[in-house]
Amino acid sequence: MVELVAKTPCAGLLPVSVGDLRIEETHMLPMSVIMPFLGKEEAVGATLQKAHGLALPPVNRAEIDGETSVLWFGRGQFLLRGAAPDADLTDLAAVTDQSDAWAVVRLSGAKAADVLARLVPVDMRLSAFPEKSTVRTDLMHMMASITRLGPDSFQIMVFRSMAQTLVHDLKGAMEAVGARG
Amino acid sequence: MRINCPVCGERDRREFYYKGAAVALERPAPDAGEAAWDEYVHLRENPAGETRELWYHESGCNGWLVVTRNTVSHEISGVELASEARS
Incomplete structure (x- = not known):
């Protein structure tokens, strides 16, 4: 009998930290x-x-x-x-x-909005995108849902099949923002 | 280029999918005759100036929009939901 093991969409990919910027997978919830x-x-x-x-x-x-x-x-x-x-x-x-259909991650850090500015064609600054704002938009070439949870934290959702691309794109932008100091 | 989605607000062009002339909103009756159906299926205007087009807000709200756009200047003079443009 084959034993199936449940895996979260970002298993083995997260968490990732660059300086004080961090992405982590959120709990699996219905x-x-x-x-x-x-x-x-x-x-x-x-x-x-x-x-x-x-x-x-x-x-x-x-x-x-x-x-x-x-x-x-x-x-x-x-x-x-x-x-x-x-x-x-x-x-x-x-x-x-849709419980299993989406990769749900949290991006946090003082420059989290700067990271998203490199990936998303919507103004993510606190003044334009206050807490509890949400958008359906593109993150690079992926359809995404992005929600501001707090001044320095966002929830990002993409289709589960794109989890690896999401982490890759976020990590690249985090490193680029981090390199600017 | 930015499109002012009636649902989401002003958004970047890359969130949208371009369908073409807004003829799909004027589908002829089944018995309208060969000429009307020939025109509906095959014949398109190619204006240098204002044109009505269907755009799909694919990465945003999933709304179908009728965009009035000038093909010379790319100026967008009107955006409305296709469901409202029809009625």
């Missing part, structure tokens, strides 16, 4: 994309609030409470992370389990 049916967004918001204590965020914003979060994830799409979706949601929205 993740679901919630796509409210036409006209059901308000009802989905109410159910999320009741079951998970988080509101449906507006465009480019995230709701975060400890390890549970709801990210705006595209037009009519939201990502619930850190909790199994309430059963009532399936009547109001298309809910798909």
Whole structure:
């Protein structure tokens, strides 16, 4: 009998540190994309609030409470992370389990925004991208979801199959930023 | 070049995928006749000036957009969601 071993998307790749810059993989948590049916967004918001204590965020914003979060994830799409979706949601929205589908990493350090400035075509400075901001954008050539968790820390998500490229690109940018002192 | 996505805000061109002239929004009726379908499938304007095009916000919100763009100056004079441009 073959014994299958569960591996996280970034197993063997992270953590990586360059100076005070650091990338580490976050805990594996349940993740679901919630796509409210036409006209059901308000009802989905109410159910999320009741079951998970988080509101449906507006465009480019995230709701975060400890390890549970709801990210705006595209037009009519939201990502619930850190909790199994309430059963009532399936009547109001298309809910798909994505727990294993994404590599989720945290980039932290005083110059974390400078690292992203080399990779992402969106202004990531604190003044333009405050805490709990989120975007769907490109990171190099990968579709990504980037969320500001704190003044010096970001959550970055790309498709699981691109974990190695993500770490490679982030590491290169961290070294380039680090070299400038 | 930057496109002002009605959902996400102003974003870099590289987040978008270019589809072509916005003719897909004016699909003829099934019985519209050969000439109408020939034009819809094969014939395209090639204007030096303003043109309406479909762009897909592939790395952003996944919205289909109708972008009004000047092919001479590349100036973008309008962006709207395709779902709203149709109705």
